[in-house]
Amino acid sequence: MSEAIDIRALRKSINWNQDRLARYLGIDRTSVSHMENGRPAVGAVLQLLKMLVTAAANGTADALCPEEPATKEAAE
Incomplete structure (x- = not known):
C-alpha cells in the first residue's frame, strides 16, 4: 500500500490555496476540500499529487x- 499524502499540509507548505491546487489537478475546489477531509486521491490526481510532493x-x-491562470489577452 502506498503512503498517504497529507494534501492540506502539502498545500500549506507551498503556500497554495485550494483554488490553485484545484487548477493544477484539473478538478474543482470542492473536490480538493473533500480530499483534504479524507476522500482518497486516485488515478491521475494521485499521480499529480506525487509529482507535486517531489x-x-x-x-x-x-x-x-x-x-494566476493565464488570460486570453496575455497570450495575444
Missing part, C-alpha cells in the same frame, strides 16, 4: 502552476 521537496512547485 516538486515541493525541490522548491520548484510554483513552476508547475502559475499563481
Whole structure:
C-alpha cells in the first residue's frame, strides 16, 4: 500500500490555496476540500499529487502552476 499524502499540509507548505491546487489537478475546489477531509486521491490526481510532493521537496512547485491562470489577452 502506498503512503498517504497529507494534501492540506502539502498545500500549506507551498503556500497554495485550494483554488490553485484545484487548477493544477484539473478538478474543482470542492473536490480538493473533500480530499483534504479524507476522500482518497486516485488515478491521475494521485499521480499529480506525487509529482507535486517531489516538486515541493525541490522548491520548484510554483513552476508547475502559475499563481494566476493565464488570460486570453496575455497570450495575444
